Amino acid sequence: MAQFTRVSGSVGLITLQNPPVNALSAAVRQGIIDTVQRSLSDPKVKSVVICGQNGIFCGGADIKEFGSDMRGPPLVPMIHTIEAAHKPVVAAIEGIALGGGLELALGCHYRIAHSKARLGLPEVTLGLLPAAGGSQRLPRLIGVPAALNLITTGRHVTAAEALQLGIVDVVTDHNTVDAAVKFALSAAGETGQPLDARRISTHPCPRPSDLDALFEEVMHKVRQSARGAIAPVACVQAVRAAATLPYTQGMEREKELMATLFTSGQARALQYCFFSQRAVGRWSMPSGACWDTSKPRPVHKAAVIGLGTMGRGITVALAQTGLSVVAVETQEKQLVEAKQAVSGMLQRGAKRHGVAPALDKISYSQDIQAVADVDLVIEAVFEDMALKKKIFQQLSAVCKPGTFLCSNTSGLDVDHLASQTRNPELVVGMHFFAPAHVMKLLEVVYGPRSSPQAVATAMQLGKKMGKVSVAVGNCRGFVGNRMLKPYMEQALFLLEEGATPELVDRALEEFGFAMGVFRMSDLSGLDVGWRVRKADGLVEPGTASGQSARIRQGRRYSPLGDLLCEQGRFGQKTGRGWYQYDKPGSRVARADPWLHGFLEEYRARHGLVARQIHHQEVLERCLYALINEGFRILEDGIAAGPEDIDTIYVFGYSWPRHRGGPMFYAAMVGLPKVLERLEHYHQAHPDVPYLQPCGLLRRLVASGSPPVQRWREVIKKLHSHL
Ligand code: NAI
DSSP: EEEEEEETTTTTEEEEETTTTOOHHHHHHHHHHHHHHHHHHOOOOOOEEEGGGOOOOOOOBBBSSSSSSOOOOOOHHHHHHHHHOSSSSEEOOEEEEEEEHHHHHSSSSSSEEEOOOEEEEEEGGGGGOOOOTTTHHHHHHHHHHHHHHHHHHOOOOEHHHHHHHHHHHHHHHSSSHHHHHHHHHHHHTTOOHHHOOOOOOOSSSOOOOTTHHHHHHHHHHHHHHTOOSSHHHHHHHHHHHHSSSOHHHOOOHHHHHHEEEEEHHHHHHHHHHHHHHHTTTSOOTTTSSSSTTTTOOOOOEEEEEEEEEHHHHHHHHHHHHTOOEEEEEEOOOHHHHHHHHHHHHHHHHHHTTTSSSOOOGGEEEEEGGTTTOEEEEOOOOOOOHHHHHHHHHHHHHSSSSEEEEEOOOOSOOOHHHHHTOGGGGEEEEEEEOSSSOOOOOOEEETTTTHHHHHHHHHHHHHHHHHOEEEEEESSSSEEEEHHHHHHHHHHHHHHHHOHHHHHHHHHHHHHHSSOOOHHHHHHHHHHHHHHHHTTTOOOOOOOOGGGGEEEEEEEEOHHHHHHHHHOOOOBGTBBBSSSOOOOOTOOBBBHHHHHHHHHHHHHTTTTOOOOOOOOOHHEEEEEEEEHHHHHHHHTSSSSHHHHHHHHHHHHOOOOOOOOOOOHHHHHHOOHHHHHHHHHHHHHTTTOHHHHHOOOOHHHHHTOOOOOOOGGGHHHHHHHHOO
16 A cells, blocks of 8 residues: 655655565555545645655565456556656655566656665566556656666666666665655746656657667567567567657557567466575475474585585685685695686676675685584585595584585485485585576485475575575485486487487577577586496497497487597587587587588497487477476475476576476476377387376376466375375
């Protein structure tokens, strides 16, 4: 709702009240209309200030209302009434003015912001556009290029940038409402022309001379980075309408475009992502322990063991969070390089954020004894169980009682590591993604003996580090990497059957992945998986040409990756992999005729006849195999719900956000269709167990394919029957 009070005699103060962010729910909109009308009809009120309670102006539309029928007064006429008011209306912006909140402020005649406020139109991130006049008023106020940048990216701006752009009139370090009231008192006499000039919708939109070229260029860029998302494209079209049409026609266009977006599956997917990201914070363990009942312990000092690719990034992320860090690396050369690399990353990060680099937070050592007094350790040495076991034994002996011991392993058994220590309840996995100071995802892996407090502490530390943390159970590869295995396996089989890396990658990139599976594997290094397969006894040198080369443990196996590694083709780092690169380390992948020849020879050797493979088959086989494993993960209780899996895929594996995540996508495609296609492919490839439809998928289909939000009920029932 909105409260009306009269302050300083003649200023009507309207306060939005809807915790936590004063979202524009139906009740708030009604409250604004009532209080604005009251202010305008009260002769004692000469000017009006709109603010929000608890130091927050307004976080925008109430996203909870999106799914339901919109009730209450619509925003557009409400904002028009404010703009058309014959008394000056001032927005006092504290905290945030986002989305509909900023659109409301743009309808006011003046905007005063606190120096710490943030403003923006983030609708695009929810698959929408600012459709309460935002796409029409902002370009009129700050010009087309700046408005395009804000609206198509949804980025937030600081008060200082908002002032520079001309979004706000004044920025204050003092009490914003007091400043706005003072301002309103001085503007009270304004009627007629001075006030007319403040109504943004009446301004002509500044038209750059090269308008067509500008829009063409922006549209090209937006389409490239949107990876198939339609909202950014609609945002450009709406701003174009502002630049080329009179205001009322522009508003019509804004409405039309919004209607298309609103009913699109993409908006639903993006809103699902928004809620999923929040839902993963409310984690639970099969024991029933959960976020609500488990208290984290504070972590002030942490240690990182092993300063390779991951350890360096983790050290930077911890120091940037304000923790003291002891960084341990046994190899002298690595230590020297790591110090340089960490300092460089900290300095660059500090420069970007205009703060001092946290260099003094880190102490380096070659001796594991240096970690004796830390609260939490993150081990990031080579992916080698024997080595990790030894380190956990040492840590257990060296660290003070109660120190949490975490491993950044990508998939080894966390419980096995815990069993090496005196207090297995203190052990969890903290699986970061490369580069660890940039990537948002953190899988927090609990073993059967991990205490809820250890999970709560790792989850809270992840949150402090700005990560999206997801609690998952302990199994080979956890959630993300476990699902990746059948996906990569299918991609290799497709090569055997006639595809090329380019064809497979193109299909996946058109679907919306930032990188196809082969480009991705060239980037992360083919040798990593090769080493794991060797340790698992899957790589059998010399048998590549024999009968057993394509079968392991009774199931189909593709040795293609192993064969490339045997030739020293590790990907970007060696300048050759599934593609060729101009030089080692170069990022530009080019199709490699050698590889095509190699594939032909391989097929001939194994009596495989290449056939034409269509994009649809690539998508179905790679994605449905991955999704099928997602169902198994849910069935096994490794992830608590589909939201956890989807959040992991969106934040850690570049799954296109506008497709919600693999499990949401399966629901969008239709579970019966996914089941039918898996059955079809499993029949064609009976020696590929990953293609055999999972029991949970069958069960969901049998129970009428409920929406993804209701899968947890089916899973719960399944577990209670076991
Ligand atoms: P890396 O090979 O770059 O670095 C490992 C470092 O550990 C080396 O500097 C090595 O000298 C050091 N080390 C070895 N034994 C040590 C000991 N006893 N004490 C202290 N330091 C020691 O490895 P990377 O890529 O950083 O991987 C580390 C861990 O993170 C592995 O478990 C890996 O599976 C996992 N991981 C890797 C990801 C990646 O993309 N590279 C992503 C997520 C997890």
